[in-house]
Amino acid sequence: MTEYLLILVSTILVNNFVLVQFLGLCPFMGVSGKLETSIGMAMATTFVLTLSSLCSYLTYTYILQPFGLEYLQTISFILVIAVVVQFTEMVVHKTSPLLYRVLGIFLPLITTNCAVLGVALQNISKQNGFVESILYGFGAAVGFSFVLVLFSAMRERINVADVPTVFKGSAIGMITAGLMALAFMGFTALVQI
Amino acid sequence: MALLRITSPHTQRAGRRTAWVMQMVILATIPGIVVQTWLFGWGTLINLMIACITALLSEAAILAIRRRQVGFFLKDYSALLTAVLLGVALPPVVPWWVTVTAVAFAIIFAKQLYGGLGNNPFNPAMVGYAIVLVSFPVPMSQWLGVHSMVSAGETMSFMQSLQAIFHQLPVIDSYTMATPLDGFKHKDLLDSQTAFSSIAALQGPSLNSWLWVNLAYLVGGLALIGLRIITWHTPVALLGALLVMSGAFHLLDPTNTATPFFHLITGAAMFGAFFIATDPVSSCTSNRGKLIYGAGIGILIYIIRSWGGYPDGVAFGVLLMNFAAPLIDYYTQPRTYGHKKAKTGLKVGEDN
């Protein structure tokens, strides 16, 4: 039990995918302009990341490993992720137009989120089990969502600030992300796994 | 008859301008500065001088580059305030370039790049502090000890301080010792009781010196509350959360944790609660928001002190909560007159 909790704390805070491992920076910078959209993105990512880490675990364990085709993991994970994302998008579009409106264009964007592939690959390299894989994916997603939402609320403030012209937009966003990463260094050595 | 045409109101409360607010906060740090100088020597004052000069120069330089009116913005005293807060937060004999780096980084990156006063999302002083803490951990951990405890048996003289800061005092090690928090952090496998009896930094004189420093900042902070420059919400929430956290864990595991009192009187607890966390620009807006914000810092301080990699967590706690402040603001709006409930979040179009 403690182990699972530690996985969560580790992925959310200490080894945060965005601010510590610097994965998934493109959607982090791209969709953090508005709070509403970032919340939508956060929800979509959480769902897809959890599901895809589960699916990639299954693919790896039950298809690749038995045939000794571990070296195909990257390409097959990409396949898995793409399918999960597409399928989720279609289902959500049909079943809940409201949710689809909230998630909107973010669902397909997740395909390009390297954190998703990163989680799948790290699950393999860390030799996580079934539950650990899901928790690891979920924790990573929560960590991503957490900083994304906070960052977007902050960016709304920065966007109306009197930032020098050359630093407007993404430049100041990167600086802010850097300062946030600095703040996250406070969690260093909090949990060792 | 040339009549002035402006919008209402046509009158303003006299005196309480932004510059005045900044001046008052600077003045309120004086008790703390005096105590620090008295206990740890002239280093603090020299640091302050270096910090102030660096701050003014870097602020002026950026303003000049941005072609703003340098005089107008320098007169708001905000750069000086950042310098003062950093000057007292850095160890007294830290080399001069550490101070300069910290202050310049704080002013340029944490403040002016965001557009100057009022626009910075992070507390500049804490950004400066964190950056040197992460970059130069060794000089940052060299706090002077009280003279009765260090091997030199005396405080540094003014000249010695100067030498230590600008050159390199060969015997500096004989004046320094770990802070109580540092000492407690590195007790390793000792239980609390043994640690308090065996580690030098956790002895009476060392603890007392930090008690004095914290009391001095408490006095300054209370003065600020009295002047209505800050409200009680943030400091009370911060100290309360620290108290509750440390109290709860001390009750659960008294052998390995320190008492709540220890947490409140060591490190930058009071300084952080009254001078850093209350920075209005980077903190929360509403009273409810301030309570959450303060409590968040308190909890983070305890977590980082107890389990993290750094002995004191004020800087990181403040930065992390700065990070969360805009979101907290969205969810802690006060209930407006004529509305049944307070509005939260951003749901546009919803009304009550």
Add this chain to the structure above:
Amino acid sequence: MLTVLLAIGILVLLSLIFGAILGYANVRFHVEGDPIVDQIDALLPQTQCGQCGHPGCRPYAEAIANGEAINHCPPGGQATIQALADLLDVEAIPLDGDHGTETAKRVAVIREDECIGCTKCIQACPVDAILGAAKQMHTVIADECTGCDLCVEPCPVDCIDMVEVGVTAKTWSWDKPQGIAATSLNIIATDRQTEVAH
């Protein structure tokens, strides 16, 4: 050789399975509609002036959805461009001068004693804001007029003026204050003018 074949086989199999899933989902969960055109249309000012080169606002909305530049709408001006940029998540660009310039809000006014009642302006008006019958004097319903200029050209006697809507005590509003230390900011015009907010 076998490994290669196996690898290819597994990949093909995976692809087939996933393709089947997606194909099924595409049929099973098919949804109609292209709401983006509606969203774009809602942002356009609906003057139906045709200055963008399209006969009306909706055609231009469709054109934007198909990739036309968003800066062809002078009546909407920079505000509309900004809104479109936000919606489509593209860079806000300045108004294209070829399609006209942004002007203050105007309405058409017919000089009624010169009107010969030819009904040409009535036919030109995209929003039916002109009243009148053949050989009868025409008049513009000012509340309905979008100020699109389309009636000016067809008038054979040039009796239509575009009149700027003036400010009265009822419609007047306070200006936006000049901002921080307005007097000291005059010299740094470049710093503020060139920036395009996001």
Add this chain to the structure above:
Amino acid sequence: MQAAKIFSFHGGIHPAENKAQSLQLPLGRPSLPSELILPLGQHIGQSSRPLVKVGDKVLKGETIAINNGFLSSFLHAPTSGTITAIEERLIAHPSGLSDLCIIISPDGHDTWTTLEPLHHWQDISKTDVLAYLSEMGIIGMGGAGFPTQVKLQGAYKNPLTHFIINAAECEPYITADDMLIREKTLELVLGIEILQHLVQADHVVIGIEDNKPTAIAALQAVLGKRNSKIQIAVVPTKYPSGGEKQLIQLLTGKEVPSGQYPADIGILCQNVGTCVAVHDAITFGKPLISRFTTLTGDALKAPQNVEVLLGTPVAHLLDYAESEPKKLNRLIMGGPMMGYTLNSAAVPIVKTSNCILAASKKELPPPAPEQACIRCGMCEQACPASLLPQQLLWFSKSQEFEKAEHHNLFDCIECGACSYVCPSSIPLVQYYRHTKSSIREAREATVKSDLAKQRFEARKARQDAEAAEKEAKRLARQKATPSKAAEEKKAAPANAAAPLAAAPATTDESKKLKVDIAIGKSKLKKLQKQLLEAQENEHVEEISNLQLQVTEQEKAVALLEEQLAKTVEAAPIAAEANATKPAPAPVNDELKKAKVDVALIGVKLKKLQKQLADTPDDQELKDKITTFEADLKTAQDTVSKLSDSTQTTMSASTTEPKTAISDELKKLKIDAAIAKAAVKKVEKALKKAEEIQAPEINAIRQQLKEAQQRADELENALANPATTTTKTETIAEVAPNSVDADAAKKRKIDLAIAKAGVKKAEKNIQLLKEQGKDESEIEASEWPKKLIEAQEKLAALEAEESTPVTTSVATHVEGTTEAIAKSQAKAEPEMDLANQIKKEKIAVALAKAQINKLNKRLESAPEDADSINQEITSTEQRLQSAEALLEKLIHSQTNLQENR
């Protein structure tokens, strides 16, 4: 009398009171100024409508403007004198803009008009009392100027728990209410009692700040003497406790829900000034013509309160209070917290002006430059509405309207407390005002663009439908042509074989004629099209040639139509003749034809109605529909009659068709629309006349009033669908007359405009001459042409004027004739005449056009001036003769109609 419980509200500030200055001197009464300026919009809502004209003599208290709709108010003359102007003057408004004002020049006698107090207010109905208050021009004197009767009416929605009298007067400097309570304590209490009688609240509470001890004592004395149940609630001095919402919270602990009124939670608030005004109106019959105003500020040597007549210019009051122009730096109407600066001292005192603050620079120094917001939160502590002012500022600065609204920007009462405490001197209130108006503008723009979109789409749909219909018709015609031709061939010999006007022959003939007419018409159309094209391309010779052709073609068509009418007319006669014999066949034919007519008209009617649904404002369509409906009725009647006759072999009679009530109603609607249009037109004429200062302006105004009345009447009639048949009929009978009257009026206006036009043209020519331009230059300018045109028009109008009724009837009939011609409906006896009239009209129009054209030519080719001028004269002669003929024709037509 017991002490009331006091609650408190969030925020608030304690600015320096500065109330003592203006209480040093007793109440002053300034002398009459040289002129009184009375803006028509002194209250919230529609501006009042002036009742007086320039030059009128008015007595003190006489109504000079009446309400203009529900949310509006009356205005009275504050003194006796002469109306010298009704014009735009600077008004007391933050924008410094002008608005329409009535200017009175006092005669110095101050003679009252006859006052009619409402003595038995306890006995008469409350509605009547409210109406009386409205006529007395009473509005809320606290600030917004909400018409009092409207507010009281609103209070009837819910049973009232509290009736609060606002005497808090929290703004610094202002002491007008304080002085009013001291001076008119009894009147105030009586006024409150009257209002309490009207609203019947559970509790009546006077809310007053504790910095007015003298006023409190005076009130207590009077209330004690009268053993009144009215409570006095003394609230601590804090700005803005005098704000309606804040005072309600102070006295009741309740909050007015956002977006609602106090009446919704059973509370009514009235200012003390309003209570006194109510008392004066009901007890003495005095309308609201004066008010208490504080004159204060360091720039005045004698700051004091004055009872001042409405309309007194501020400059007059400044003189009265001995202002020092050198010291005067800022002139504020209202208090220092919410008042607005004045551009000029020429603006008048209005019903809501409670203070004139003439401040020196030292007293109210200019604000420090704005600094960055440091989110210190002082504004939040001060905000009485518990808003987050600094957040609102950020959203306002970045134009994030949705977020600003989400943060309840519209609950801001603009009290200025946040700006007052802001350490960075940010003009927060101005940011909020700007953002609020931007949001409102954006909302309006959305509504407008939605409307435009709707209209555009409706138009497109209509055009598509029309195109589709045309296409369908074209196809149908293509199919029908061969069979029709065969039919024609068949008919031709029959025509030749039947020289007598036998019934079947008549039908055949009429058919043939119809075909001819159709062909002629299509030719005409083609020619007209060519003509139009030629006009566009400016082929001068072609135009005249084509015009000639068009006229000829028109004549031909008209001739054919005439014939047709005669033939059709002959048909019933024939039927009659045949009726004695058992001859069902011709009647059957007749019946068939009538039935076809019915069907045809019905289809057309449906189509038109559909069009009308698309464009409900199209007057032409409506006209057509009515005529069609009438035709349909006639045709149906004929059908029924004919079928009757076949059954009973009785002779068909030509009784006049009975018009259905629905038709009457429709007609009524049309009349109303016409009347409205007339009103609009007259208004426009009025404007124009005002522009050129024509002498007819007053006449036009009179007409406008009448036209408006007419329109109102008609609308009323329309609004009552439950009117009995007889009523509708009578109204319907009246309606055409009114249309005539309207038309006559219209003519008069046209005449006036034309006269003005002549005058203007003459003036301009004169001007050109004065400028030393020689004859040719003048000739080349547009003015001579315009002069001639205007003279022509004038002459024509004057000619028409002599027979205004006939012409109007003609216009009325014109639509009908046109429609009949188009629908090929059954001929009426006046068909002939109508056709002729139409023809003549066309001739007149053509002649006019030609004159225009010639004039243009004259302009472009001044060397041929002589010949062209000759042509012009001859054309003019032609025009005149045509007009004369037209007149005659119309006359005879009217006679005919009257005879029928």
